[in-house]
Amino acid sequence: MKRLLLLGGGHAHLQVMRAFANEAVPAAELTLVTPYPRLTYSGMVPGHVAGHYSLEQCSVPLAPMAERAGVRLLQGAATAIDTARRSVTLADGRSLPYDVLSLDIGATVDRDAIPGAREHGLFVRPIEAFTQLWSRMAELGRERALCVVVVGGGAAGVELALAIHHTLGERSHVSLVTGGGVPLPSHPPSVQRRALKALKRRNVTVLEDTCAEISAEHVLLGRGTRVACDAAVVALGAAAPAWLHGSGLALDERGFVATGPTLQSSSHPEVFAAGDVATRSDDPHPKSGVYAVRAGAPLALNLRRFLAGGELQPYRPQRRALNLLACGERYAIASWGGWSAEGAWVWRWKDRIDRDFMRAHGGIG
Ligand SMILES: Cc1cc2nc3c(=O)[nH]c(=O)nc-3n(C[C@H](O)[C@H](O)[C@H](O)COP(=O)(O)OP(=O)(O)OC[C@H]3O[C@@H](n4cnc5c(N)ncnc54)[C@H](O)[C@@H]3O)c2cc1C
Known part of the structure; x- marks a missing residue:
């Protein structure tokens, strides 16, 4: 066999x-x-951080599907x-x-890409460790105002910055260090504009610079600026x-x-x-x-x-895919190639797709 x-x-x-x-x-x-005995669905993690989903809602247990498939599960x-x-x-x-x-x-995530990150950074991967650390951070955020710096201007960094701002509220401060250019460098310009507007509207400070060092109290930027920081969320590529x-x-x-x-x-x-x-x-x-x-x-x-012993079939990945970016509150940006749109209806659309995916795989959705 x-x-x-x-x-x-x-x-x-x-x-x-x-x-x-x-x-x-x-x-x-x-x-x-x-x-891990469960798969955490990363697409719903910003929604979890924003307080829209429980951890149970954005993860599925692997054992029931393994059993149905005749797969032995080893942790x-x-x-x-x-x-x-x-x-x-x-x-x-x-x-x-x-x-x-x-x-x-x-x-x-490369833990040594930024000096001090290994000691002081809150890494988004493994996502299971991140969600545990985040729940402690959120608890602290309920007690006092926090300065949070999200390092990484890709989709995960943007979504998390907006989600963290949403959950901590106006008394805390959230910054996004993009790595140098505008946020979402690999997205179409229309999506970049929409994301920048969303960040501005929600008072997330966008710092178009690199992160040179992370310490216990500050994030040092490439051009020498020191940003006060209680928690540095590292969302590098x-x-x-x-x-x-x-x-x-x-x-x-x-x-x-x-x-x-x-x-x-x-x-x-x-x-x-x-x-x-x-x-x-x-x-x-x-x-x-x-x-x-x-x-x-x-x-x-x-x-x-x-x-x-049969003949294998080539797989051609799609050239374009639907992209849905959550904006903290129940609001999202959608894009498909050069087309983009935003609104509460986009969030409801994303919410339905994500929950259907979870239910189809044994989650509670
Ligand atoms: C905050 C955040 C939000 C995101 N949102 C989206 C989104 O909306 N849409 C999107 O398309 N992508 C999103 N992504 C990216 C997405 O997470 C990844 O592209 C996707 O998870 C890749 O799936 P995968 O199956 O390759 O790996 P994963 O889903 O990461 O699964 C890998 C599995 O392998 C296990 N594993 C790791 N090391 C070992 C080992 N040594 N031995 C055995 N098992 C191991 C892990 O525990 C994990 O269960 C997001 C990422 C983050 C961080």
Whole structure:
């Protein structure tokens, strides 16, 4: 019997298990390794920080879906992959052999990218640790006014700055350090304008500068300004897990797993990868993570076919995707290619999509 090891209970593997629950995989031993028993849906985390959702509403337990899919669930975290021996080592020393390996372990944040961040930063990943730390911060924010600095001008940084402002209220102060340019550098100009307006309207100070250092009481900017700070939320871009370097897998220049159109590793056909941890070596504009949720179904199909010795199907990620940015209060910005819109109705739209996703995967929604 072939052993399929699913590493990481992320968005793609949740979809894989759903597909396997709908149509069983014959004659294979299926195992999922996950450090956490629940998957936290990052798209709803800014809504949780803003106070719109409980933590339970924005996470799904993995065990019921695993059971329906005939997948054995092991709690643990991988620390090494030996592609020559086809085995994965876990943090507790266990070694798991595999015939087919699928990686959906997401991305990390580089804890040493900014001096002092490791000691004083509140990192948005792992998201489970962030939500725990955030609940303590929110409690403190109910007792006294806080100065919060969000470091990172991407979508997560913008959404979190607005959410934090919404929940702490006007007596606290929230700043957003963008890294140099305008917030949302990879979004269309119309969305950048809408986001800037939203930040201004809600009194979030936008600092178009880099963050040079984080200390216990300040954030030091590249141009020398010191910003008072009780909590620095670090929402820098995705970084690849460093331990992949010893695996023998082909990696791109940033350390993400290089995959081809069938989601197989460019170097090891028995290894598949999807989501934030993977890049497409055939993509002229490689960007990790753009296909985490959508890659789930094609990943499931190709894993099933590979186990059965069938022909694999290439997966073409969408060029455009609907983008929905929560603005703290029940208000959001939508974009699709060059089109954009905003309003309370966009938030209701996002809310419905997110809750439907959660309910479809065993959450309470
Ligand atoms: C605040 C915030 C808001 C966001 N909002 C959106 C949004 O609205 N829309 C959007 O498309 N994207 C959003 N993102 C980005 C989104 O989170 C990622 O693109 C998405 O989670 C990628 O899914 P994934 O399956 O690759 O990994 P993840 O969902 O991160 O899952 C990876 C899993 O692997 C596990 N894992 C990690 N290391 C190991 C290990 N060593 N061994 C075993 N398991 C391991 C993790 O615990 C986790 O369960 C947001 C990100 C943040 C931080």
